[in-house]
Amino acid sequence: MTEAATTQRPARRVGALLQLWPFVKPHRRLALGWLVFLAISSSATLVLPMAVRHMIDQGFIHSNASAINVTFLGLFGVALVLAFATAARYYCITLLGERALASLRAKLYSHVIRLDVSFFERSRVGELISRLGTDTEVIQALIGSGISVALRSAVMLLGATAMMIWTSPRLAGLTALVIPAVMLPILVFGRRVQKLSRASQDRLADTAAIANETLNAAPAVKAYAREDIESTRYGAAITRALATARKRIGMRSLLTATVIVLFFGAITLVLWAGARDVLNGTLGAGVLGQFVLYAIFAAGSLAGLSEVWGDVLRAAGAMERIGELFEERAEITSPAQPTPLPKPVQGALRFDHVAFHYPSRPDAPALHDFDLSIRPGETVALVGPSGAGKSTVFALLLRFYDPQAGRITLDGVDLRALSLPGLRGTIALVPQETVIFGGSAADNIRFGRQDADDDEVRDAARAAEAHEFISAMSKGYDEELGERGVRLSGGQRQRIAIARAILRDAPLLLLDEATSALDAQSEAAIQQALERLEKGRTTLVIAHRLATVQRADRIVVMDGGRIVAQGTHQSLLAEGGLYAELARLQFTA
Ligand SMILES: Nc1ncnc2c1ncn2[C@@H]1O[C@H](COP(=O)(O)OP(=O)(O)OP(=O)(O)O)[C@@H](O)[C@H]1O
Numbered sequence: 296m297t298e299a300a301t302t303q304r305p306a307r308r309v310g311a312l313l314q315l316w317p318f319v320k321p322h323r324r325l326a327l328g329w330l331v332f333l334a335i336s337s338s339a340t341l342v343l344p345m346a347v348r349h350m351i352d353q354g355f356i357h358s359n360a361s362a363i364n365v366t367f368l369g370l371f372g373v374a375l376v377l378a379f380a381t382a383a384r385y386y387c388i389t390l391l392g393e394r395a396l397a398s399l400r401a402k403l404y405s406h407v408i409r410l411d412v413s414f415f416e417r418s419r420v421g422e423l424i425s426r427l428g429t430d431t432e433v434i435q436a437l438i439g440s441g442i443s444v445a446l447r448s449a450v451m452l453l454g455a456t457a458m459m460i461w462t463s464p465r466l467a468g469l470t471a472l473v474i475p476a477v478m479l480p481i482l483v484f485g486r487r488v489q490k491l492s493r494a495s496q497d498r499l500a501d502t503a504a505i506a507n508e509t510l511n512a513a514p515a516v517k518a519y520a521r522e523d524i525e526s527t528r529y530g531a532a533i534t535r536a537l538a539t540a541r542k543r544i545g546m547r548s549l550l551t552a553t554v555i556v557l558f559f560g561a562i563t564l565v566l567w568a569g570a571r572d573v574l575n576g577t578l579g580a581g582v583l584g585q586f587v588l589y590a591i592f593a594a595g596s597l598a599g600l601s602e603v604w605g606d607v608l609r610a611a612g613a614m615e616r617i618g619e620l621f622e623e624r625a626e627i628t629s630p631a632q633p634t635p636l637p638k639p640v641q642g643a644l645r646f647d648h649v650a651f652h653y654p655s656r657p658d659a660p661a662l663h664d665f666d667l668s669i670r671p672g673e674t675v676a677l678v679g680p681s682g683a684g685k686s687t688v689f690a691l692l693l694r695f696y697d698p699q700a701g702r703i704t705l706d707g708v709d710l711r712a713l714s715l716p717g718l719r720g721t722i723a724l725v726p727q728e729t730v731i732f733g734g735s736a737a738d739n740i741r742f743g744r745q746d747a748d749d750d751e752v753r754d755a756a757r758a759a760e761a762h763e764f765i766s767a768m769s770k771g772y773d774e775e776l777g778e779r780g781v782r783l784s785g786g787q788r789q790r791i792a793i794a795r796a797i798l799r800d801a802p803l804l805l806l807d808e809a810t811s812a813l814d815a816q817s818e819a820a821i822q823q824a825l826e827r828l829e830k831g832r833t834t835l836v837i838a839h840r841l842a843t844v845q846r847a848d849r850i851v852v853m854d855g856g857r858i859v860a861q862g863t864h865q866s867l868l869a870e871g872g873l874y875a876e877l878a879r880l881q882f883t884a
Contacts, residue, residue, distance in 0.1 A: 309607060311615040315434065318395040318402070325394070329387035329443070336380035337450045339373050341458055344588035346370050352581035384443070392439030400431050403617060411625050412695040413654045421507030425500040426620060430613035433496070437610035441603050448599035455593035462586045463578065466569050470590065473561035477554065481601050484550035489608030491543035496612055498536035505529050547605050554601045558594045565590065627694055633714035640721050640802040641706045642833030644669040644692070649701035651691060661687040662698070663856040674834040676844035678877065679853035685837045686727070687856075689805050692835070694718055705803075723796035725809040729788040736765045736791070737772040743795030751798060758824045759794035761787070786813045793821060797828055804834040818843070841881050850874065 319326060350366045353359050407423060460467040509516055509525045516525055566587060572578035649665040652658070662684050669675050677685040690696055691703060694710050703710045710718055723743065731739055740752050740761075747755070752772065756762040764787055768774040776783060776791075783791070793809060806825065813821060826846065838844045845864045852860040852867065852874045860872050867874035 309611045311611045311618055312437075312607070314614055314618050314621075315395065315399070315438070318399045319391065319438070321398070322391050322394050325387045325391040329384055329391065332380045332384035332387060333443075333447060333450060336377055336384055337447065337454055339377040339380060340451065340592065341454045341589075342373050343370070344458070344585040344592075346373070347588055348581040348585035350581075351584050352579060384447075388443040389439045392435050392437075395438055396431055396435040399434070399617070400427060403427060403431070403620060406621060407623075409625055410623055411627050412690070414623060414625075416655065419504040419508070421504030422500045423620075424507060425503035426616055429499060429503070430496065430617055433613040434610045434617075437606055441606040441610065444599055445603045445607060448596040448603065452593055452596040452600065455589045455596065459586060459589045459593065462582060462589060463569070465572075466565055466578075466586055469565050469568055470561065473564065477557045477561060477597070480553045480557065481550065481604070484546060484553065485601075485604050485608065488543060488546050488550060488605045489612065491539060491546055492605065492609040493612035493615075495536065495539040495543050496609070496616065498532070498539045502529065502532040502536050505532050547602075550605070551598070551602055555598055558597055562590050562594055627697060627715070629714040629716070630712055633717060634708050634712040636708060636713065636717060636721065637706050641671040642721075642802045643671045643704075643706050644803070644833060644835075645704045645707075646688075646691075647702045647704065649691065649698045649703060651687065651696065651698040651700075653687075653696070661856050662691070665701070665856065665858065667851060667858060669833055669835070671833055672831055673849065674829050674836065674847045676836045676838060676847035676850045677853055678838065678841065678844060678850060678874065679859075680873075680877075683853040684856040685853055686807060689724070689807055689835065689837070692803070692805065693722060693724065721801050722803045722805060723799035723801040724805045725789075725792045725796045725807060727808045729792040731776050731783060731788055731791065733777065734775065735770075735773045736768070736776055739776055739791055740794045740798060743798035744800070747798050752794075755794040755798035756790075758797050758827070759790045760820045760824065761790035761794045764790070789813060790821070793824070797824070802832055804829060804832045806834065806836045806838075808837055808839065822846075841878055852877075 646667040651662040652660045
């Protein structure tokens with residue numbers, strides 16, 4: 296959040312709520328219904344004081360019993376209209392709030408999930424979840440009830456004011472004189488409340504981010520016995536959030552109290568003048584009664600407005616944060632006119648003098664003058680010390696990032712000229728860390744190819760040596776693996792990932808430490824499966840264990856973001872460079 300955003304004028308900040316219009320627009324009929332019922336219920340309310348005047352003037356002063364009967368009957372009729380209109384108004388606006396927010400949430404999610412990988416590295420996921428949850432709830436509260444109260448109060452305030460003027464211009468004029476004294480504190484306090492609201496939301500998002508981080512890594516927290524430390528850290532964040540919330544609540548209470556005191560003070564003053572007019576006979580008792588009721592309506596509406604004003608500003612703050620998210624643009628996108636890939640895809644890859652640094656680390660090149668050609672169907676192993684840039688090569692192939700210099704081509708086409716889904720559709724990736732989603736074992740394998748049928752899923756699982764452990768689970772392929780797959784071992788997760796890649800059946804295969812979590816026996820079995828899989832596909836393999844890369848057609852040795860040597864296992868050993876050193880360390884260890 297920028298400093299400028301916090302110091303914006305409230306009017307501009309409330310303007311942020313205009314961004315809600317596209318979500319409300321499709322539900323115009325509900326909004327219209329709400330306005331109609333609002334008009335009916337407000338009119339019904341405004342009729343009530345007239346009945347009171349009638350009752351005092353006709354019923355009491357002239358002791359007319361039938362006038363009283365008619366008045367009360369009319370009163371009941373008005374109450375019926377009021378009841379129906381209020382219920383209908385509530386129905387329309389609450390449903391409108393729910394519907395508008397449902398589409399806001401869906402659009403926000405689908406916007407965020409399309410943002411670049413680098414965006415997710417910059418943002419804390421917990422904070423994002425908070426924006427999806429808390430901020431949208433604040434806005435929902437506003438649409439579902441706040442706006443309703445605000446507009447109802449505004450309409451009532453206008454109506455009651457007009458009726459006050461109509462009832463007694465003299466008393467209304469007197470009231471107008473004291474209004475500025477009431478409005479000033481609302482404006483001053485309102486601004487402060489709104490600033491504190493935004494701060495309060497930010498602090499709350501901080502706590503959500505911490506909780507998300509640590510609860511997602513609960514085993515690590517426990518292994519390092521950090522429960523106390525993490526509880527204290529979370530507690531401190533909560534305390535900070537609470538302190539800000541307390542300031543906000545205090546300020547808002549003060550605002551409400553001030554408004555009520557000032558307003559009722561003013562009304563009392565006006566009434567005192569009115570009572571004197573009744574005594575000296577210049578004003579009827581019924582007229583004063585009617586004026587009193589309108590004045591009370593107006594005061595109540597103003598109090599309602601001041602109360603809801605805080606909510607409006609709070610929602611404006613939330614909408615601003617959501618607006619910031621909507622303004623985030625993905626930089627890695629498909630071109631307007633993507634170049635089609637040859638069919639079938641051959642799988643020729645070329646890194647043409649590529650230079651790349653991560654956006655967050657402009658001074659640390661991850662790849663430097665990286666030049667590599669891979670023939671269709673070739674299996675190339677990338678080896679080298681940790682941090683050499685091996686995973687970065689994969690990240691660039693997947694177009695998570697674009698290189699700052701040079702270019703990467705697939706079958707001669709620059710990756711930037713391809714459609715993103717087209718490019719990624721040609722790649723099957725087995726990452727270092729397998730992500731398991733909430734869903735069944737079959738669903739998790741089908742992540743590789745959504746339209747695969749049950750037999751294909753099973754065949755892929757068999758080829759990845761995953762069939763046995765999946766069948767051993769009580770519900771087999773229908774077994775829920777649970778979020779993040781906490782019930783699976785590392786090796787089992789890895790086999791699911793390999794099954795996904797097999798199912799994907801893509802011309803490019805990227806294996807990042809694909810068998811690192813497997814025991815020697817499973818690894819031997821899977822190596823065979825992978826070898827079958829690699830046939831006829833261009834394959835890039837990252838492995839620390841050199842034993843697993845010996846079958847590659849070519850081994851590329853990387854260090855510090857550059858290629859330092861390439862060849863076969865034998866030729867590299869004979870060369871005696873970094874590879875021979877790595878081999879010596881591994882095979883003699
Ligand atoms: N997302 C990132 N943001 C910033 N820097 C990164 C990021 N990922 C990697 N790096 C840096 O880029 C360099 C290359 O990292 P990379 O992950 O490609 O190495 P690697 O050879 O795959 O290492 P390892 O074998 O340990 O996985 C390292 O210096 C690393 O710190």
